[in-house]
Amino acid sequence: MSPDTLSVSLRHAFPGFALDAAFDSPIPGTTVLFGPSGCGKSTVLAAVAGLLRPERGRVALGDTVLLDTARGLALPAERRRCGVVFQDSRLFPHLSVEGNLRYGLRRAPRGATGPGFEEVVALLGIGPLLRRRPIGLSGGERQRVALGRALLSRPRLLLMDEPLAALDAARKAEVLPFLERVRQRFGLPILYVTHALDEVDRLADTLVLMGRGTVLASGPVEELSTRPDLPLAARRDAGAVLACTVAGHDQERGLTRLRFPDGEVVVALRDLPLGAALRVRVRARDVSVATSEPRDLSVQNILPATVGEVTPLASGQEATLSLRVGGSTLLARVTRDAVERLGLAPGRPVWALVKSISFDHGAAGGGAPV
Structure with missing residues (x-):
């Protein structure tokens, strides 16, 4: 495997659903898992993060192997150095915005390089929010803080599980430019889950098109968007x-x-x-x-x-x-x-x-x- 590749191969059976998905994508860059609800996107992300132990599989980020069931290797989630942003932000309600951000910084491994506190705050435009509690934030503000906390943990892989799905159109339009800034500024490998085509267009370097637990195709979004044999071409917004x-x-x-x-x-x-x-x-x-x-x-x-x-x-x-x-x-x-x-x-x-x-x-x- 190339040292500049995110390689994922997973098999896992649930009652009534089987995941059998594999793809390779170049890193750094943003790999977007796209498909309808229930196709297995979030399951793939959970397995990469170490939140799900698949029956069979291998996950490698360049030369670092996170999971290899054939060898009995499965790094625990806390050692995989994955920064995760969920749909519901999952901020600590008893901490201020600054407290949530510094929690991420405390989780960073000693000696790990990455963006500093002031840089992240400035990039995400959250300086005016530092003294506020999560309950007083809009949905878009909460997601920006969650993203900042993940970045400050100095991850080697950023995982985002439908981070904009719970936002209305206005809040989504607010957050998307900040995601683009992160994508451009830090050069982190990003694995991003969505079922929204506009997010694919704006963020994806590599598109992984999923359906019913399998990978239908993967590659540059420009190429996959025009393939008539894929479900994308049959959509009304194709x-x-x-x-x-x-x-x-x-x-x-x-x-x-x-x-x-x-x-x-x-x-x-x-x-x-x-x-x-x-x-x-x-x-x-x-x-x-x-x-x-x-x-x-x-x-x-x-x-x-x-x-x-x-x-x-x-x-x-x-x-x-x-x-x-x-x-x-x-x-x-x-x-x-x-x-x-x-x-x-x-x-x-x-x-x-x-x-x-x-x-x-x-x-x-x-x-x-x-």
């Missing part, structure tokens, strides 16, 4: 994730140009510096297809493309088109009638049409550096 850089701004017209491999799109003006890296999600339902070059349209993104795969959906009335735009891929959701009427078959040259206002907003979903 779409291609493009890794872009900011190529220019037109203040007078209110537009920003984003460049991706072998292509460029125009979006509503974004407050980002030239050269900034970001991801955008181009939803399949927002992509139209023409077999001759359109003219005199309000749509500004008219991209020459070639039809790749044509995948009928379960309803039988719609299909997903895979469209090759140079070295990148877009998805388009069209009716069965459109496929037949326009002769949309693999290899057919077409034009992909995407409105400038169609791109999802948010950091990796279309707005800020990743």
Whole structure:
């Protein structure tokens, strides 16, 4: 195994459910376990943390083996140096915010390197909260404090189990930028569990797609988002994730140009510096297809493309088109009638049409550096 890999292989049987999951992902980086509720995501995380002893399995973080049942090796949870952030924050109610944070610092192994107290407080914007008790915090504030406590324990692996699932949209929007800051600033390996696609887009370096206790696929989110054989492509919010850089701004017209491999799109003006890296999600339902070059349209993104795969959906009335735009891929959701009427078959040259206002907003979903 590579010293720059998180390697997980687990088997465990529960009444009515069996986990048989394995994946490798590069580190440092954020590996996101994604799938519907009950598919085994949190069980995998618990086994990595040492909170569950699987019947069979191996977990290694680089050269450090945390679990190997074949060798009878299972480090106890407290020796694995995993910082864990749960959905419900689990702060100590009798301690102030500062007390909770310093508890994490006291748990750090002697001599372990990592971020200091002031650095974490500043990064997470929790300085004004230090004297308050958890009961007086909003849900978003509690999660930021829980994240700070985990970071101050100087972990070698950060585990996050649906940390935003209990938050409303406003509080979720509050916390996500702080998660991105942690991802960028500290270079920690992160294993992150979610069933929310916007969190995948904004945080994932590696996506592990799970279903019914197994790993359906794993790899870069840009690649998995456009594979028509995976459940992602059948979702109503299916779409291609493009890794872009900011190529220019037109203040007078209110537009920003984003460049991706072998292509460029125009979006509503974004407050980002030239050269900034970001991801955008181009939803399949927002992509139209023409077999001759359109003219005199309000749509500004008219991209020459070639039809790749044509995948009928379960309803039988719609299909997903895979469209090759140079070295990148877009998805388009069209009716069965459109496929037949326009002769949309693999290899057919077409034009992909995407409105400038169609791109999802948010950091990796279309707005800020990743």
